[in-house]
Amino acid sequence: MERSRPAEAGRLLVVDDNKVNRLLLGRGLEQHGHSVEFAENGVRALEMLRKGRFDLVLLDIMMPELDGYQVLEQLTTEPDLRDIPVIMTSANDELDSVVRCIEMGAEDFLVKPPNPVLLKARIGASLEKKRLRDQQRQLIRRFATPEVAEELLANGFELGGKFVDATAMFSDIRGFTSIAESQSPTDTIELLNTYYTLMFDAISGQGGTVNQMVGDGLMAIFGAPVPHTDHPVRAVRAALEMVELVQLFNQGQSVQGKAPIQIGIGIASGRVIAGFTGTQSRATYTCVGDTVNLAARLEAHTKVLGHPILIDENTWQGLDGQIPATEQEPTQLRGKSAAVRVFAVPLPAASPEPQGPR
Amino acid sequence: MSQSPVDHSTLQDLVASTDMAFVQELIEAFLEDGREQIAAMRQSLASGDVLVFQRAAHSLKSSSANLGALELSSQAKELEQLARQGSLQGASESLERVASAFPAIEQSLREFGHGA
Numbered sequence: 001m002e003r004s005r006p007a008e009a010g011r012l013l014v015v016d017d018n019k020v021n022r023l024l025l026g027r028g029l030e031q032h033g034h035s036v037e038f039a040e041n042g043v044r045a046l047e048m049l050r051k052g053r054f055d056l057v058l059l060d061i062m063m064p065e066l067d068g069y070q071v072l073e074q075l076t077t078e079p080d081l082r083d084i085p086v087i088m089t090s091a092n093d094e095l096d097s098v099v100r101c102i103e104m105g106a107e108d109f110l111v112k113p114p115n116p117v118l119l120k121a122r123i124g125a126s127l128e129k130k131r132l133r134d135q136q137r138q139l140i141r142r143f144a145t146p147e148v149a150e151e152l153l154a155n156g157f158e159l160g161g162k163f164v165d166a167t168a169m170f171s172d173i174r175g176f177t178s179i180a181e182s183q184s185p186t187d188t189i190e191l192l193n194t195y196y197t198l199m200f201d202a203i204s205g206q207g208g209t210v211n212q213m214v215g216d217g218l219m220a221i222f223g224a225p226v227p228h229t230d231h232p233v234r235a236v237r238a239a240l241e242m243v244e245l246v247q248l249f250n251q252g253q254s255v256q257g258k259a260p261i262q263i264g265i266g267i268a269s270g271r272v273i274a275g276f277t278g279t280q281s282r283a284t285y286t287c288v289g290d291t292v293n294l295a296a297r298l299e300a301h302t303k304v305l306g307h308p309i310l311i312d313e314n315t316w317q318g319l320d321g322q323i324p325a326t327e328q329e330p331t332q333l334r335g336k337s338a339a340v341r342v343f344a345v346p347l348p349a350a351s352p353e354p355q356g357p358r
Numbered sequence: 359m360s361q362s363p364v365d366h367s368t369l370q371d372l373v374a375s376t377d378m379a380f381v382q383e384l385i386e387a388f389l390e391d392g393r394e395q396i397a398a399m400r401q402s403l404a405s406g407d408v409l410v411f412q413r414a415a416h417s418l419k420s421s422s423a424n425l426g427a428l429e430l431s432s433q434a435k436e437l438e439q440l441a442r443q444g445s446l447q448g449a450s451e452s453l454e455r456v457a458s459a460f461p462a463i464e465q466s467l468r469e470f471g472h473g474a
Binding site for chain 1: 375376380383384387388390391410412413416417419420421423424425435
C-alpha cells in the first residue's frame with residue numbers, strides 16, 4: 001500500500017440509462033481503484049444518494065423518469081446532497097446542455113466515451129476538491145455552534161473579513177479570583193464548566209455565537225455569521241437569560257454551601273469587522289472594531305454602576321421598546337473622547353417600573 | 359470483411375484497454391439495449407411521443423458509437439436530431455433502415471466476440 005500520497009479512491013455513482021455507457025464508465029473508474037455503483041435513471045439515483053454516502057456522481061443528461069437537469073435541481077435543494085460533486089457525462093454534440101448543467105451547479109463534464117487520461121484527471125480533481133471541502137466542514141464543526149456551522153456550510157466558508165452590522169457581548173464573573181482562591185481547584189473548574197454550559201445555552205438559544213472564552217469571561221456575537229436583523233433584541237434576551245440562569249445556579253450553590261456568583265454583561269451594537277482567524281488546525285470566528293471595544297468597556301462599567309446588564313445607545317435603539325431599559329448617567333469610557341450614553345436593562349423581577357425608549 | 363458494419367479497430371482498442379470478457383459483456387448489453395431502443399422508437403413513433411423517441415435514438419447513437427457501429431450511430435444521430443426539432447415526419451423510413459441494419463451488426467459483433 002502506498003502511504004505517502006493521499007488516497008484518492010472514492011465511492012462513485014454512475015447514472016446513465018444506457019447499459020453500455022454504465023459498463024464502460026464503471027470499468028474505467030474501477031481501474032483507477034474507485035468503487036462504483038450504478039443507477040439507470042434519475043429517480044433511482046436520488047434514492048441511492050439519499051441512502052448512502054457518495055463522493056462523486058457521474059450524471060447523464062438525457063434519461064427517462066428524471067433527467068440530468070431535474071436531478072441537478074433536486075440535489076441543490078437537499079442539504080445533505082448539495083455538496084456532492086457532479087460531473088456531467090454527455091455526447092460530444094450536447095455541449096450546449098453541458099453549459100446549462102454547469103450553470104446549474106455541475107462541477108465538470110466528460111464527453112462519452114471518455115478518454116482514460118481525462119477521466120482519471122477530472123475524477124481526481126473533483127475528489128480532491130470534495131476532500132478539501134469535507135476538511136473545511138470538519139474544521140467548521142470543530143469550533144462553530146450547530147447553527148453557525150449550518151449557515152457556513154450553506155453559504156460558504158469566507159475567510160476574508162468583512163464589515164457587518166452586529167451586536168457584541170462581553171460577560172464575566174464578578175470577583176472570580178477571590179472565589180477561586182476560596183475553594184479547591186476541582187470545584188473551580190467544575191464551576192467554570194457549569195457556568196460556560198449555561199451561558200452557551202442562553203447565547204446559542206438566541207442565535208448568537210460564543211467566539212472567545214478567557215478564564216471566567218466570554219465574548220459572543222449576534223447577527224453574524226448568522227444574519228439576524230434583530231440582533232440587539234437577541235443579545236439582550238440572551239443576557240437576561242444568562243443572569244436568570246446564574247440566579248438559578250446560585251440557588252443550587254447555596255444549597256451545597258458554596259459561594260454564589262455574580263456576572264456582568266456589556267452589550268454594544270454597530271458595525272464590526274468579522275471574519276475567521278486562526279490556522280489550519282484551529283480557527284475561530286471573531287469580530288473586532290469600536291463596537292466590540294465599547295461592549296468590553298460597558299462590561300467593565302457594570303462593576304461601577306452595579307447593574308448586571310449595560311447596553312449602548314445603538315442596542316437600546318435596536319430594542320425599539322421591546323425590552324425595557326433605563327438610561328444611566330452618560331459616562332466617559334476609556335478609549336472614547338466623548339461621553340457615551342449608557343442604558344441598564346433591569347431584570348424583570350427587580351424593576352417593576354421599567355422605562356422604555358422614548 | 360471490408361464492408362463490415364462494425365469498425366473492428368474500435369473493438370480491438372476496447373479489448374486492449376480492458377479484456378475480451380468485458381467486451382463480450384459490452385456487446386451483449388448493446389444488443390439487448392439496442393433491440394429495446396428500436397422497439398421504443400417504433401412505439402413512440404406510433405404514439406407521437408417525440409421525447410421518448412429522441413431519448414431512445416440518443417441512447418442508440420451513444421452505445422453504437424462505443425462499439426464501433428459507426429454507420430448505425432450516425433443514422434441514430436439523424437433520428438435524434440429530427441426528434442429534437444420536434445417533428446417525427448419522415449422518421450419511419452429511417453427507423454426501418456436502422457432496424458433492418460441491426461441483424462448484420464449483431465452478427466458482426468458476435469463474430470468478433472467469438473473469433474478473437
